[in-house]
Amino acid sequence: MAENNSRKNIFERMFAIDRRWVYGFLMLAVVLSVIAKPIIPIPISREARSIYDFMNSLNSGDYIHLAMDYDPSTLAELHPMTRAVLKQCFEKKIKVIITALHQNGPGMAAAAIDTACQRHFELTGYRPESGKDWVFLGYKPYPILIILGMGQNYRIPFPNDYYNVPLDSLPMMNGIRNYQNVKAVINISATSATDWWITYGNGRYQVPLAIGVTGVMATDYYPYLQTGQIFGILGGLQGAAEYETLVGTPGKAVEGMSVQVVGHSIIIIFIIIGNIGYFATRKKSKLGL
Amino acid sequence: MDFGTAISNTVAALLTLCIFSFLYKDNPFYKFAEHLVVGVSAGYWVSILYINVVIPNIWQKLTAGKWWYVIPTILGVLMWTRIVKRWSWISRYPLAFYLGIVTGVAIPLEMQTKVLEQIFGTVQSFAALHNSSTDFWAGFNTVVVVIGIITSLVYFFFSKEHKGATGSVAKVGIWTLMIGFGASFGYTVMARISLLIERIQFLVNDWLPGLFG
């Protein structure tokens, strides 16, 4: 029994260390790997490629609707997706209608559009303009009813765009009534707005829908992929890195994925050590379940 | 990097460090940053609602002579009676108006997209087995999926005792659910860590070079 006790207090001491050491270790590992900037190959999944192929099949002058329903707390995973999609649209001269149905989101969406236009200007010397290449409609409360409203006519929930310019005076919007005039909706979101786009956007108006969501939600939407209610999923930072690679501008997401390898390894090692300690000290589950 | 951005980045970096300080222990810096963001985001809502709703959907509609937009505005103001205990029953009318619409709209569509569409999706996956392109593996996977669905549904079935046959079916069901939760666990870990990575990228790649650049 003695040998079991000595092993028990080794592990007990190991697990009783202050949790701040664990925090410090993780922080240090991430800081070092961010500085080291390692790059790993990003495998492309079917779910991400189907979105890229669809966007590639569009002709210049087609319309798509980019729904950015997230707020600053999840911009780490979702902003790279938005930037990559906007870059692809501006390059292929696809006209983009943009909405932001999260109350903390509009300011961030406007900033994202601005940086995408600036990047496009630096690349091609042409700066995409509001009302000609893209339209930003902004925010309205009660996303379910806004999604339904846009299915009937964009002008019901959005008489003006985010800068309070009437929709009918935007050249790009004449002849554009509702989802029938849009080739697809790409919903980049961190909230249940994705469920509402699936149920009220695709469910009622059958508009082709692709989603880019945080890692927390990504696995819950595979049933919709199989039924065809959505035609693609970008899952968390990995989805963002895949799309950045597909669009040809590896950026923050690709760099972030290499650091993820370090982060994930730490978590896996912790779980394994923890369980070794657990089985070593033979703490049977008290309820014998 | 010009001077203005360095200043802004420093403010952002200091606030980031204030939040990280919570890891050490709950302290005044963390409390300051947290209460500040609660206030600023509430102020942000007020501005967004004013610019994005009050002006286009109320003010401009009324001034354009569409007087009937007064009705939803009154209903909206009635919502504020919730604050005063005595009058709070008045707020039931705007609430009833909104709830009636949202629940009515939800019933057919939630049933269609979350229940019927899923059942038919599984059935069609079997019908699709007969076209030429499906190989053995696709058939195998389709069978595993339908077994997983039926066993998981049996696990969440409460009208029959989980004994004998039902018991073992339910056991396979909970195992399938556990694999599903395992997948969510794996992706959630990635999600949480990517938030940390982005903040460190900001501090290391954007802020520090700006200071010493």
Place this chain on the structure above:
Amino acid sequence: MKRQFPLIIIFSLGLFMVVQYFVPHEKSEFFYEFIALDWPPIIGAFALMLGVISLTRVSITKIKRKKEAWGYSIVTLIGLFTMSAVGVVGYHYPPLTRAFNWNFNNIMIPISATMFSLLAFFIASAAYRAFRARSVLATILLVAAIIVMMRFFPLGPLTSVVGRASDWILNVPNLAAKRAILIGVGLGIVSTAMKVILGIERSYLGKD
């Protein structure tokens, strides 16, 4: 009167919206477009403003009564009033919008982004001390999680094996599990909606 009339409104509006879904005719779309979809955002704006008002009230009472840590409520109020003033007035006097955007980019974004990054630390510490294969179910969960977590690791020859295994987990067992959960969630939402419309569920009315 206080309870009956709202219930009638909910029942009639709810029933109309359910039936309207099945009637594509133009006549049924008039009410659907011009009342059901056009008015609620206006009500929603006031409802959200309600949240801001109650935040202000709570902060003010905290300060007046010098409740514990009342100093921070002043910070909340200062943040609230400067931001809304800059935002609202800024719409009519454009130079202020620069300050509005500055506040958003340099106060809201860093704090909100960092707030949830704390969770990475909590997961690391919990992984070290709490995530145990204490039962068969927990073991299955952890094994599946570890496979999925290694799907993008550069493991040389092993990469494609782990990648395909993780892809299989996502598209077969995970699909079955989440589809069964979806069916349960769907039925749950529909039953809650029906109970509200039929007046069986009245808790939202509160006590009168």
Place this chain on the structure above:
Amino acid sequence: MDGVADVGRTARLRVCIIAATLLSFSALASAQVENPVADTAAVYPAATIAEPPPAPITNLKVKDLPNDHGHAFRLTWTISADDTGGRNNVRQYAVLRTPAWKGPFTEPQGAGPGWRNEQGHWWHLVEGEWDTVGTIPSSTAEYVNRGGKARESSDYFPDYVGFSFKVLTVGARGSISESAIFGPVESSGQWFHAGKTWVVLAVLVYGGLMLTMVRLARGGKELFIRPLAGINAVDEAIGRATEMGRPILYVLGLGSPDEIATIASFTILSRVAKKVAEYQTELIVPCYDSIVMTIAQETVKQAYIDAGRGDDYHEDMVYFVTQNQFAYVAAINGTMLRRQTATNFYLGVFYAESLILAETGSLAGSIQISGTDRITQLPFFVVACDYTLIGEELYAASAYLGREPILLGTLKAQDYTKAVLMVLMGLGVLAGILNIAWLTDLFVLNI
């Protein structure tokens, strides 16, 4: 781009017209297939070069688009013999509609017949004149002529007006052949969308089941719910805490009082409080929401009275901590470690902070029972706690314990509906395996 050129001037003029025609062709070929706005300009160039026209399309059929709000026709035909076969020189098809429909105008222009006032907007119906309503690339055999329903939009056209159609086959160098004229046909809106029959059926069946089950439960009928392993785990955990003589911690979560998971948690709290009263173990209930706290106090007090220990109940067992997510969790961690609680219950609505609770609890060596309907939190509870009530199990546990009619009735209705759905799916899968096409085609939603 009007495209109709008057041929027959000088040769030089003819050359530049040919060049212009070829140019417009290349632009046309790349233009997108279905232009949402009906392009009224005649887009087919006059036949400039002697070219034998391609064979016309055959058996053109036009009917009102079903299941829509009207203002739409669906044309189907067999493609021209010279399209991807024969001379294979078909560039595109053009759909023409008569009588012509001009507008909207603010008031009638001139006397003539055919002026119609459409809700304040004037439109002109011109008999014998053709409108081009769509151009489609070759090898397509159908077209939807969809108009707007708003009287002022340029692509509006009226219901219940007899329109006739013909389809022109346009050759590579502009030669044209016309199809037979089909019509007149009237467009109209339908009062029931046939494709949604399945949804109506499902809603009626489920609604009916719900109503009968709730009425039965209210009538006191004994509705069977299977015993749940989770409830045995709760009892065992309480028993163990009594043996060790250490307090029990019950956390109701961050939900508001009207959320189903919080309501279910109240029912389980009353059972735990009753057992705790019997065994005289100490109970600690820290709350996040003040209204939840008041309801919890009433529940615990009532449970103590039911157990005949009314006087043992004291007010500060159930107390309000704070409305801030992380501060609330930090306070509970302190209580757990200070009081060395034997058992911790986490039942209700939980978000990402639940991780810290479960970790501290397992460090303090207490048994932990959790339960929530937040799917994203379940994986962490399963691996960090001893037992977890998953999603609907939490509702079932409270229905089993509390026997509250509405919750019980709803649960039974959902159970029977799931049974029906499983049978339906089994039938469909069987049809799929046996490849009975007509049966599997039933299992389709064409909305």
